[in-house]
Amino acid sequence: MRVSSIAGALALNLPLVFATPQPSFQSKCEALSTSFHADDAQVLVAAYVTAGTNITFPESAANTCPKFVISLADICRLRMNMTTSPTSSVIVEAFMPVDWSSKGQRSLMTGNGGLGGCIPYGDMVFGTSLGFAAIGHDNGHAGDNGLPFYNKPQVVKDYVWRALYKAGRLGKKAINHFYTGKIQKAYYMGCSSGGRQGLKAAQDFPDEYDGILSIAPAIRYExxxxxxxxxxxxxxxxxxxxxxxxxxxxxxxxxxxxxxxxxxxxxxxxxxxxxxxxxxxxxxxxxxxxxxxxxxxxxxxxxxxxxxxxxxxxxxxxxxxxxxxxxxxxxxxxxxxxYGGVPSYFSEGWYKYALYNDPSWSVAADFNLNTYDYDMKKDLFGVSTYKTDLTDLRNSGTKLLQYHGLSDGLISSENTITYYNDVSRTMGLKSSQLDDFYRFFPVSGLDHCYTGDGAWFVGGPVQYSAPGALSIDPSDGALMTMVNWVEQGIAPVTLMGRKLINGTVMGERAHCKYPAKQTYKGTGDPDVASSWECRS
Structure with missing residues (x-):
């Protein structure tokens, strides 16, 4: 729900390096309109885009999705329409940077927010600035509202899991087709609904990714x-x-x-x-x-x-x-x-158009505890996303890294803490054993995905929209921390956070891996990370 601000913020934070156009890359990119084929997808756009270009999108003016983003790298932009059923389809975008082979030949799937109809272009362009070939999709409908679900169960299925799964596969197929080399490592990152998508992948198809960043996940969906x-x-x-x-x-x-x-x-x-x-x-x-x-x-x-x-x-x-x-x-x-005097668009949109298919239904008049029971009984396409046996994830070798803001005013951080502990009990594994494949970091002073009073900036999804964020070295941010864990075996014990205020870093704190508690040593400047320690 902050996606629209990402484009504007990125436009104000552009330490760009303009590369000399490469005709061979450009011509190969533009040829994708005829050279790339997939049985379930049609190429809509295949265009070479230079760093600093204002990329505009054909999303409807009637929805809240971003209408533009500023490219942070020279890329090949591929936009496709992927059919998922006779009554549903998904828009998929792949941003493939010129500087890919020397940066590890990685792919990055990005997650959606809210009711999921906005492509996360801000995270995609950030990923390309680090050399990732980035993938995004609209989750099977345009706009962050539930109306497209009305009497269309296949669109709901796309929202819950199928768009993520199929768009990931299509995007990786396009990337492997375009470059001479093949993808070496595949990553995922998303917050809120995107965090739920990350856990859906971890629970149901972990082999699709080598590393998953699932942030403030909207799990226990009902x-x-x-x-x-x-x-x-x-x-x-x-x-x-x-x-x-x-x-x-x-x-x-x-x-x-x-x-x-x-x-x-x-x-x-x-x-x-x-x-x-x-x-x-x-x-x-x-x-x-x-x-x-x-x-x-x-x-x-x-x-x-x-x-x-x-x-x-x-x-x-x-x-x-x-x-x-x-x-x-x-x-x-x-x-x-x-709770500001209007029912949650998230809840009302889901109930009206996905669960009941009744536009006259309302939270104010109709919601009660039986609504929850019915929603749980239906659990449409597994939307709860609350499987606590991660054996397949462990066996796949995929790493799962989570964090959740302890000042989150939309999704309680205790929900993620509860999930972590439920996984521990279900699998019969102590935290030291979960550490091999699953690590969770509570982040004090972070609100929902973005901003806060503390050292909230940890280099995760949507955070690079903040003024000054692009000037911070991303090497110890959440995404590259995941990369180092997957590719170098450097498992994170802390997650570095920065108090970013109006574009200026005002302090740092190394957030502790759960269940350790971040504890002030009793002396020293609280805005200096060394004044704190992790205690069990």
Missing amino acids: GLSAANAHYFKIFGVPGDATFLTLEQWQKVHQMVIAQCDGIDGVLDNVLEDPMKCEPRPEALLCGPGESWAANQCLTSAQVGAIREFYQPYYGNKGKLIMPRMNPLTREFLGFRVT
């Missing part, structure tokens, strides 16, 4: 949809006794900081271990004769809603639907998407 609907129902709409304005949520944010920021020994607006934080919203309760306008306090109804918000969400028969929301968020993404 639970996430239900929780988003639940949050809207808790707070209601403007005018309801339980509703909080954005200004009031900012007061809640400050309340959490006041109550919990000191737990880790450093007052920096960052919670190193939010699971230790149990906010007490009653601290904001208005006394007799007090009001928000005069005293910046909240009513009993509002305080009760906040307390419910910060509790795990349980369904019928006491079944856990979703862990509690993180107690601290900076960007208030959840307010804009989930």
Whole structure:
């Protein structure tokens, strides 16, 4: 849902090196329109693009997908329409850089966000700047909304897993056809819905990739949809006794900081271990004769809603639907998407058009715990993405690296922590044994995929849209950390994070591998990584 900002940000951060056009590369690229053949795909565009070019896309003006991106390398752009069934198709793009053979002959599949209809061009051009041949797709429909699912189960199937699987195969086939050499290593990275896609690959077809970056994954999908609907129902709409304005949520944010920021020994607006934080919203309760306008306090109804918000969400028969929301968020993404007076487009779009095929259905009027039960029973095409036996992943030799922001205001980081621990129990493996193929890094001070008050920049998906990001050496970023693990056997113990504010790095922190806790040593500048250590 930040894709549209990526193009603009990239346009402002272009330390580009303009290469001399290579006629042989260009002519071979343009010839792809006739030289590349696949039974299920039609070539739409085969064009040579130089670094610095504003690449525009034919996506509809009616959707929120980006309409342009600035190329960061000289590339061959291949756009295809891939048929997946008689009633569905997927747009697939491959960006293949001139400088590929000397950079390891790698491919990079990129993940989608939200309801998945926007090609992640920003991540693709970043990948090409590092020499990856990058692949992206529209997940079988245009635009980040659920309407294309209406009475089209094959489009839903593409969204859940088939587009990822088939686009990956088609993209790699095109790359192998275009270059003299063959792909040596294949990688995947994505956040949110893209994180779910990464885990879908890890669970169901790990042989397709050598390394998978699955970030803040939207797994336990039915639970996430239900929780988003639940949050809207808790707070209601403007005018309801339980509703909080954005200004009031900012007061809640400050309340959490006041109550919990000191737990880790450093007052920096960052919670190193939010699971230790149990906010007490009653601290904001208005006394007799007090009001928000005069005293910046909240009513009993509002305080009760906040307390419910910060509790795990349980369904019928006491079944856990979703862990509690993180107690601290900076960007208030959840307010804009989930509990700001409008039902979550993510939940409502799924329920209306994929689950019920009923445009008259609404979260406000129709959602209840039975909705979740029905969604779980159907589990359309395996959308839950919650298989906890990763034996096939382990046996394939594929590496899985995850991180999740501990200030995520849209998908609770406890959801990923729970998944990791469920994998440990299911497989009967201690963390030291999971380490061979699966490592997870909680990232303090990171909101949903992007931005935050802490050392949030770790060089992962969508993050390179930030001002100043392209000037940071990517060698210790999440993507190249994965490459080093796969290709050199250098398994990460920490994940370097940077506090990136308005284009300037203001501090660093080496985020610890779970279950170790990031702990302040008690002395030293908290913005210096050496002032912290990982403790079990």
